[in-house]
Amino acid sequence: MSASTRHTYIQIHPLDNVLVALQDLTAGTQINFAGHTLTLADNVQAKHKFTLQALQPGDSIYMYGVLVGKTTTAIAQGGGITVNNIVHAANDFQLGNRKTEWHKPDVSRYQDRTFMGYHRHDGSVGTANYWLVIPLVFCENRNINVLKEALTAKLGFAKPRGYENEVDSLINMYQTGKSAAELLQADLQLTPESIGAHKLFKNIDGIKFINHDMGCGGTKTDSDALCGLLAGYITHPNIAGATVLSLGCQHAQASILQTEILKRDANFNKPLIVLEQQQLGTESALLHEALKQTFVGLIEANKQERQPAPLSKLCIGLECGGSDGFSGISANPTLGYLSDMLVALGGSVVLAEFPELCGVEQELSDRCIDEPTAKKFMNLMQTYNARAEADGSGFYANPSPGNIKDGLITDAIKSAGAAKKGGTSPITAVLDYPEKVTQPGLNLLCTPGSDIESTTAEVASGANIVLFTTGLGTPTGNPVAPVVKISTNTKLYQKMPDIIDIDCGTIIEGEETIEQTAIRMLELVIDIASGNQQTKAQKLGQDDFIPWKRGVSL
Template structure:
């Protein structure tokens, strides 16, 4: 990337014919670029793009060195690129030659570093130690909630911070006869975080109770995929054991779940409680059995302790949500550099959100280690897009209103920046939802671009930490895997400190290089994996979990 000395605009790739404004630029601002000088024809907001030459309708527009759109109306030199003068366009892709040569980053400072993790029988290492309580079908959601009410507080696993004391204050003011105006003006103090010292089981990080709306009534394909997804969570290195409640007659049968578990871990040995309400008879009988067997399982899970593990045991999920025009310039390439570092050390990274890889298919397929892997990637991309088109919304419709407002006005622009999270290393494997990572290196996982569905799937694939970049802000978390929120700009970091963990706006401001930000993030990840601190999402109890109903989401 090249920027002018005052850091007011930037050219991301030498072949790009648009520049990105790094701050609000008024009309008339003089631009000195590539030996020429011209004035901006109109105001250009920070994160948005403007042309370096005059463009006629049909002219290609390039960013990140790839085609991201075509002019739909004349654009003068120094004119802003907007939804009114550009349409989505992306290059075709085909089977090409292997381009797997890459420059490995310097990892000497991290080669001997370790994290304190939970070692599992299958050789994986967890960054946490959770017990799961999950339904096979939505009919059991209520019983899951009953178990949560019975177990969480008694065992010391209540939410990190509730708002009960705030409600108590409101009740007190109402009973004291305070007016509506006085109540609205009141400054309520947040409750302090709960003390974890009162936990009965000291080596268990929590009991996670998951609800969902699937398992029956949909397609068999979706219910089978749900069983695979849940199996991914049960066999996950961050999970010590699980309780599964089933009604009995649903599509998502316990036998399918067991088969999916064995597919992922043939020597599965974790404590697992599976109960069916239609076999137990009364709800009371099932819940009594579930509570007793879960408690016994917790006793076994509490025997696990953290011991040192090499960084090669980390599996990092790469995610972005609420993206903006700085995502592909700051936080995403910093994640890409970190990804390359982890791959160099033998670890695994997972790049998902296939709708947000539209336009970079050729590069990624060429980076696949062999033609079979490349072929699978291209087939999954083509099939997924065709399904979306059949439903009346192809990949071109991926950018959200928030994305567009902050500079990501075509899917290809959004995708080219999103793909930067995957760094430059070869693609070692391509996975379809809800498959599991089995190879070190860069793995591509077919998921929607929808934040929570994608994060849910990355964790099922084995991610024991998720790094999540955002330019607009999102509280997304996960029940069993820490989700680190990384801001693309300093303004967001300062505005939403309760949900953002790391700021990469320092790159935009010229205070830090991409490599320096990556080193800083990897330090944070190692400490997080050793539970020296918790993410903001964990502190808020943000346990988001949404299975993918295939074909419905972009």
Template sequence: MSDKKETVLRIHPHDNVLVALQDLPAGTTITFDGDNITLVTDVAAKHKFTMTDLGTDQEIYMYGVLVGKTNGPIAKGSAITVDNIHHAASDFKLGERKLNWHKPEVDKFAQRTFLGYHRADGSVGTANYWLVIPLVFCENRNIMVLKDALVEKLGFRKAKTYETEVDSLIDLYQAGNSVESILNADLQMESGERSQKKLFENIDGIKFLTHDMGCGGTKSDSDALCGLLAGYITHPNVAGATVLSLGCQHAQASILETEIKKRDPNFSKPLIMLEQQKIGKESTLMQEALKQTFAGLIEANKLERTPAPITKICIGLECGGSDGFSGISANPALGYVSDVLVSLGGSVILAEFPELCGVEQELSDRCVDVDTAQKFMHLMRTYNARAEADGSGFYANPSPGNIKDGLITDAIKSAGAAKKAGSSPVTAVLDYPEKVTKPGLNLLCTPGSDVESTTAEVGSGANVVLFTTGLGTPTGNPITPVIKLSTNTRIFQRMPDIIDINCGTIIEGTETIDQVGERILNYVIDVASGVVQPKSVQLGQDDFIPWKRGVSL
């Protein structure tokens, strides 16, 4: 730390750049470790600046790892940018197992329980949903017809629809108002929820997972889709499912059934499989789907929440709209939560493999055995090679928003993103869409795209997702509560309708990482018990995008 910890931060002793914790104008003198650094450029909050003069092709280190190299000489006290440095990361190889880690104090949580839905396979849900799924995109229309018929009548319509605002616009137009006056009008705002009382009190909702896959693409993509859908059907947050099949598509019902058995050999949930080409008339298909779904809902409603140990919570670790504070506030706080849950015997999932570029050596060394380490390294190399063959690579992962807010290279972004995983050993490496079967830290191969990655984490078993954001993003999931955590206070105050927890207090020095982590875990327990609904659930943010195994960063 510098003598003004509210101004700059050195993340790791080996780093040769400092992070600005607030906007610093050119000419500002920073005293760090007895050295005076006068800034020769403006340095915006979240961005980094050099501690010494650097020559051409010199290495840049953050979080103790290589994150870039200089394009030319950079003067001491200069901001690093996309113009003066480029992505670089260290190579990785099979190393020695490094399984010693600092276990956090867990006494506060050792006896904690949550109220969940106990399933026959021993898993426990944090919610109780019924799914309606198309095996192929050809059935999407029928799925939406079922949605229109069921959701409001059964009292599951919650999200604000803005219909009252549209009524106000119609009234203004019919009254002869000008376009300018309409644009400047204060619209009548809808208040409260529009839904009637729920018919089935113990069911959280019916979710309709439309997609654009199942046929017309590669056979491997349709097979992976069946695996993902099987992950959702067997998920602890799901009571049962209605599946519509056309009949002639690649994604056959038999493949889905095989994938279900892989994940739950004694599968016993209600599963309704209807094939349109066998049934014939659409009206007959719809009536059969409605009757059987309604009967399934009656059975699903009989289940009630009962206590379960918090080790039955499987947390998905996710980030989106990341910024330069992600790796020093919200992500390390998630790392603390991860380590606590793992210490108690629970499971967590770290995904987004393009955002682990540069930290492969650390993570592979943390794998519990050689086979696990080799699987991780193979997936990383194969994925990056496929991306490069298509004219891209992990280096192309940072978005314009990431770069604008301090994540200049993929390695910088990755080094901060990996902090979500804490310090525990890696117990398993999973290839999409494999299911979590072991407690501890699981690495799941997914894209860095937050919706695809969140979709995959839930398919692998996450029944709560913790999602950090520095820029603000509304991502949710149909069946698993997604809790949003801001890396900075400004975005928390600007977007309180989509963000649940502020981790910016770490940057401000008013809370420690451990204190914020404890606050997060207490909130997770409340959400898992159904006591609190995170904003993504309140908004009906039901994002669901299966990964086509082609390149997606």
């Protein structure tokens, strides 16, 4: 769609036999398409699809030029497709020829652009400078929380508060005899109030405290993967140093963590404090030591300052959550164009969520730079899906109720749109969770489609910013990497301004092209990477962190 042109429907690919409604359409509406006129047989809501021809049971449904479903009943020409008349279907895939030609965008205007970042000894550049406090096992979660209570406000890293004042208002109303009905009708105004001391360490963006429910009691595979994930965070370019609390007897041993750290950074030299409770004895001994050593580590971390860095030092994680029928038309293709821009500049991008690549495996495997890389991708996809099916599910079960309600009624429809985040560039590497990005260009990372698990993994692999598209709205953030929330439609952007950073609904409205929106988005990314602007998730303190248990999670 071109700027300033508003359409009521769109065909995404010339091979598609369905059109996507861009606004609510009523039965009987005349649709003029490709020199022919058809009449809508059903009411079709915006984001949903209707057929170009009459279809019989067993016929194929194509979107984005690929098979996305099979009909289960006859559908009249102009009939809406729903969960009641089609089911998921996707083409098989096999090792094919390399297809690495791509649409390389003109990035001459950005060749000399820089962002202000934190340069690390391994050559990476952080978009933030955090100290990390993490447990090796869930037994230490309480002690992590105690450290958070002790350090955050006193060092000036506490987020503004406001809801405590509203609770005070409710207490006062209750004590003065107001009824339950009056309490429910009360207009409570949020009145933020800063708490905590003045920020002591000027060059530290915050102390991040992470909890999780792993490290012991599960499989050894999961605890080893946890150590790899935590090592990814400790060696992350946005991390200046870390405090790690260990109980001592758990599966996730400190020695395994150290091995995983050296895998990712053979010359690791960040301040790293590892304390074992069973060795130190009392809780107070553990916490006193943690407080003293962490404070000294913060002094060292505060010596680092932002310096100019080329855009090739950006590693962008590509994510979607709460997707809708516009995701593959507006926001995801915009990320794809931005991805191609960053690759052209020598940067790295990470496309994950393997259950949401179902149906486009052939295209992606053909785009891999060599056959070993393609085979690794295909093997991971087949193994993951087989494991899911063995547990009574499969990739076909990936769409959520919200996805289905807003037009993504099969996994292949969802996947074909989700894959647009990866643009058109060759795939330079395929990574298994929780491997680290070491190659510039487009990297595929095996993760679930689950938003937070996937975002958590992308950051562990090295993403120093995450671009997150959503059509329904999700507050997802991350403790150490800025998560930029991108709406697929303007209605969402206007409804949830506290969680959405940028609107791609301008494409649906015909106000901007995908290229124009991508350029606008890249400018915001540069600003956030330089510390000049915080994302909405950062302002809300939305620090989501969920490790992937390698069992089935779609």
